[in-house]
Amino acid sequence: MADSHVKMAQTTPQEVIVAVVAGLLAPLLAIVLIVQLVLGFQKEHKPDTSGEAAQQATLSRIKPFAQLAALDASAPKVEKSGQEVYDTACTACHAAGALGAPKFDNKGDWGPRIGKGYDTLIKHAIEGFNQMPARGGNGDLSDVEVARAVAYMANSGGASFKAPEAEAATAAATPAAADAAPAAASSSKPDPAKGKAVFASNCAVCHATGVAGAPKVGDKAAWSARISQGFETLHNNALNGIRGMPAKGGNPSLPDADLVNAVGYLFTEAGGKL
Ligand code: HEC
Ligand code: HEC
Structure with missing residues (x-):
């Protein structure tokens, strides 16, 4: 009796382990099976890209990029808008007025500069002017992009310069x-x-x-x-x-x-x- 009692006490932890492992394995197996089922299901229902409708759908999906590429071919690159250029290349100084830069949206700062005329401001922005680095320090910007950024900034300060993209x-x-x-x-x-x-x-x-x-x-x-x-x-x-x-x-x-x-x-x- 005492013997069998000890034996029972010895086997109980093993049984517990088996039970726990089996308890874990069962749901795991179920998950694996479900995943396989879903994957198999998706494979079967993968869209047939050879169909005409599917090709049309693909074409219309990539069209915006294709058009960008087409623009790219006729021009050296896709020109950024004044705001885009300002946000990436000019805001560092012109937002807060670092180094004495005329601040965006500040008529007092821009008034006297606007008086110089759009062409002079473009020239200064392209070539640099005192603490203002040429092209805002971004040599990749085209003249047109700089001109657009100048109009965007100067217009925020009261000018009404016409940048090319606004016209378009x-x-x-x-x-x-x-x-x-x-x-x-x-x-x-x-x-x-x-x-x-x-x-x-x-x-x-x-x-x-x-x-x-x-x-x-x-x-x-x-x-x-x-x-x-x-x-x-x-x-x-x-x-x-x-x-x-x-x-x-x-x-x-x-x-x-x-x-x-x-x-x-x-x-x-x-x-x-x-
Ligand atoms: C490193 C700081 C800095 C960056 C970046 C910068 N600027 Fe300037 N900018 C200045 C400073 C400083 C002045 C004032 C220079 C002066 O009048 O002595 C200035 C002045 C100007 C002026 C007025 C020039 C004039 O004749 O009065 C224009 C236009 C201008 N910046 C355009 C731009 C454009 C466009 C960009 C982005 C492509 C840009 N800046 C980026 C610092 C900067
Ligand atoms: C982004 C700058 C830019 C803009 C904007 C621009 N042009 Fe030009 N244009 C040029 C450049 C650069 C040349 C010189 C090309 C060359 O001969 O290498 C040129 C040359 C020309 C020529 C001479 C072509 C030839 O065969 O010699 C004509 C005409 C012309 N542009 C008309 C216009 C008209 C009209 C507009 C406005 C609707 C305009 N351009 C806007 C940059 C520009």
């Missing part, structure tokens, strides 16, 4: 873009007087000061060889882009009639006869 947005938002079709009918007749305003808002950012190697407006030496190509070739090159010149000056929504007028303006300002 308003042109797309106003019915003017929709009017483009009838206007394009007379596209072979450039109107330089109308082109002046188009130039100011779409082309001046490069052609006013000659940034990025753009021929400066009214600079006969820079334009004479170009003018001898004839108006149609110049219009075509401005339409499709050539070397550093982005297609339509980087504004895809610019109506062709406006482009024709702007080229006409550049053409006649440099002494070309239409």
